[in-house]
Amino acid sequence: MSTASRPLAVQLGEFVAGLRFENLPPAVVDKAKAVVNHAVTVGMAGFGTERAGAARQAVLSQERLAPNSTMA
Numbered sequence: 145m146s147t148a149s150r151p152l153a154v155q156l157g158e159f160v161a162g163l164r165f166e167n168l169p170p171a172v173v174d175k176a177k178a179v180v181n182h183a184v185t186v187g188m189a190g191f192g193t194e195r196a197g198a199a200r201q202a203v204l205s206q207e208r209l210a211p212n213s214t215m216a
Contacts, residue, residue, distance in 0.1 A: 165173075190196050
């Protein structure tokens with residue numbers, strides 16, 4: 145099967161599956177760390193807000209959680 149006939153998601157998945165941390169350029173590693181740090185920081189900062197609570201309730205109303213879930 146040629147590359148053009150395979151779905152882009154499959155091509156991307158194969159590319160990502162073949163990545164190795166030690167082969168990533170330092171700039172890519174630094175950017176990934178910064179993006180993850182930003183996401184965690186924003187999540188922590190907004191966790192106690194009214195909107196975050198509303199979002200949690202919306203998710204919980206749509207999903208069935210395992211009995212031992214900690215997201216409540």
